[in-house]
Amino acid sequence: MLRGKLYGENYSKSPEFNSWGAPVLLRVEVPLVPVEESECDWADNEENNRRRGFCNHIEGYGSVCSCVDPAPLAFAPKEIENNRVRDVPVAIIASNRPHYLYRMLRSLLSAHGCNPEMITVFIDGYFEEPLEVTKLFGLRGIQHTPIGAKNARISQHYKASLTATFNLFSEAKYAIIIEEDLDVSPDFFSYFSQTLRLLEEDETIYCISAWNDQGYEHTSEDSGLLYRVETMPGLGWILKRSLYKEELEPRWPTPEKLWDWDMWMRLPDVRKGRECVVPDVSRTYHFGSSGLNMNSFFQDIYFKKHAFNTQPHVELKDLDSIKKDNYEEVIHDLLRKAVVLDHSKSPCEENFIPDTKGEVYVMFIKMNGPRDFTTWLQIAKCFKIWDLDARGYHKSMWRLFMKGNHLLVVGVPNSSYSSFKPARVTPIYLEDQKIDKDRLR
Numbered sequence: 308m309l310r311g312k313l314y315g316e317n318y319s320k321s322p323e324f325n326s327w328g329a330p331v332l333l334r335v336e337v338p339l340v341p342v343e344e345s346e347c348d349w350a351d352n353e354e355n356n357r358r359r360g361f362c363n364h365i366e367g368y369g370s371v372c373s374c375v376d377p378a379p380l381a382f383a384p385k386e387i388e389n390n391r392v393r394d395v396p397v398a399i400i401a402s403n404r405p406h407y408l409y410r411m412l413r414s415l416l417s418a419h420g421c422n423p424e425m426i427t428v429f430i431d432g433y434f435e436e437p438l439e440v441t442k443l444f445g446l447r448g449i450q451h452t453p454i455g456a457k458n459a460r461i462s463q464h465y466k467a468s469l470t471a472t473f474n475l476f477s478e479a480k481y482a483i484i485i486e487e488d489l490d491v492s493p494d495f496f497s498y499f500s501q502t503l504r505l506l507e508e509d510e511t512i513y514c515i516s517a518w519n520d521q522g523y524e525h526t527s528e529d530s531g532l533l534y535r536v537e538t539m540p541g542l543g544w545i546l547k548r549s550l551y552k553e554e555l556e557p558r559w560p561t562p563e564k565l566w567d568w569d570m571w572m573r574l575p576d577v578r579k580g581r582e583c584v585v586p587d588v589s590r591t592y593h594f595g596s597s598g599l600n601m602n603s604f605f606q607d608i609y610f611k612k613h614a615f616n617t618q619p620h621v622e623l624k625d626l627d628s629i630k631k632d633n634y635e636e637v638i639h640d641l642l643r644k645a646v647v648l649d650h651s652k653s654p655c656e657e658n659f660i661p662d663t664k665g666e667v668y669v670m671f672i673k674m675n676g677p678r679d680f681t682t683w684l685q686i687a688k689c690f691k692i693w694d695l696d697a698r699g700y701h702k703s704m705w706r707l708f709m710k711g712n713h714l715l716v717v718g719v720p721n722s723s724y725s726s727f728k729p730a731r732v733t734p735i736y737l738e739d740q741k742i743d744k745d746r747l748r
Contacts, residue, residue: 347374353445354380361443365436368409371443380444382413387420387620391500392483395545396476398468399428401487405436407595408487412444415485419619420496427475428487429468431460437487455562462568466559473548481506482551485543488595491517493619498590499545501623502533505584506547511631513550513581517543517590519614520698521707526690527614528708531624532587535634538698539583541569543591582701584629587708588616609693638704641715642727645669655689664711671725674703674718686716 315335319328349355362372370378428441428448441448454463502515518540560566592615645667672682680697687694703722719725
C-alpha cells in the first residue's frame with residue numbers, strides 16, 4: 308500500500324491447523340516518483356520536522372507517519388494543583404524495545420502534571436531506534452555502555468541511570484524512576500505529589516511506589532487507599548537523593564554479581580526495617596511481554612489482570628494514617644471490626660469469602676518464622692495473585708480486597724497481630740494442609 312494505492316496482494320492458506328501454508332511470492336512494479344511527491348504534505352513546524360526526520364528512516368510506526376491523520380507528538384496535559392513533583396527528574400530505564408518505549412512515553416506525556424523538561428530516557432546500549440523514538444517526542448536521551456551480563460547488566464544500567472540523574476539535576480532531592488514497559492495512570496504525578504511529604508516526615512518510609520504487587524482486578528477496590536509494605540515493589544517509584552547517595556550507591560552490587568537490583572534493595576541489611584508505601588490500585592500497568600525475565604505466558608498469568616487506575620485525579624485518604632504509629636492504629640481498628648472467616652473451608656472454594664460488600668474479614672494462616680511463607684504462597688495460588696515469592700506484607704500480615712470486602716491475612720504465630728482477638732468470633736488457625744491443592748493454579 309503506497310499513498311492509498313494497492314499494488315499487490317497475495318496469501319497462502321494453511322491446509323490444516325498444525326501446519327503452515329505454502330510460501331507466498333509477490334512481485335510488484337512500483338513506479339518511481341520524485342522524493343517531494345513521495346513525502347507527506349505535513350505542515351511545516353517543529354513537531355512535523357521531528358516527525359519527518361523520524362519517518363524518513365525508521366519503519367513500523369504507521370500512526371506516527373500517516374499522511375492523512377498522523378498521531379500527535381505534542382501533548383497538553385492538565386496541570387495539577389500544588390504540584391510538588393513538577394521539578395522532580397524522571398528517569399526512564401530503557402533498552403532496545405523501541406515500541407514499548409513509544410507506548411510508555413505517550414502515556415507518560417499525557418499524565419496530568421507532566422513536565423517534559425524533567426524527563427530523561429536512559430538507553431542500555433548504543434541502539435539507534437529507541438534514541439530516535441526519544442527524539443521524536445523532543446525528549447532528552449542518554450545511551451550507556453553496557454556493563455555486565457543478564458541481571459547484572461540491568462542492575463548496572465539502573466545504577467548508571469540513577470547516578471546520572473542526580474548529576475544532571477544537582478539540586479534535585481528526589482527522582483522518579485520508571486521502566487519502558489509500563490503505562491502510567493492519568494494521576495501518576497498527582498499520586499507522587501500527594502505522597503511526597505511522607506518521605507520527608509517519616510524516616511521509617513523507604514520509598515513510595517506506584518505499584519501494588521497484590522493489586523489485581525479482583526483484589527483491589529479503593530483508589531484512594533494506601534498501604535505500608537516491607538517489600539520494595541519498584542515499577543514506578545520515587546527515591547530520595549540522600550538514600551541513594553549515602554546508602555545505596557556506595558553499596559550497589561558490582562558487575563560480577565548476577566543479582567536483581569530490586570531483590571537486593573529488599574534485603575534486610577539494605578532496607579533496615581523501613582517500609583514502602585503502595586496504593587491499593589496501582590498507578591502503573593505492566594504491558595511488556597518480552598524481556599530478560601519475561602515472556603507472554605508470564606505476562607498473561609501475573610500481569611494482564613492487574614488493576615490500573617484510570618481516574619484523572621484521586622484524592623488520597625488520610626495520608627497521616629500511613630505514618631508508622633498511626634498505621635498500627637489503623638490495623639488494630641480493622642482487626643477489632645473483623646469477622647473471622649470459616650477456617651474449616653478451603654480458601655480455594657468460591658464461597659470461602661462470603662458474598663457481602665464492605666465487611667472486614669480476617670484469616671489466620673500458619674507462619675512459624677519471618678521467612679516461613681509456605682502457607683501464604685498456597686493461599687496466593689488460591690486467590691490467583693502473585694505466588695512466586697512473598698511480597699506486599701506488613702509484619703507478616705497481608706491486606707487486600709475480595710468480593711468488595713477488606714481482607715486481612717495474619718501469619719501465626721510470627722505476626723505481632725497473632726494474639727489480637729476479634730470480639731465477634733474466636734479465631735481458628737488455618738494450616739496449609741486444609742488447602743485443597745487440587746484447586747491451585
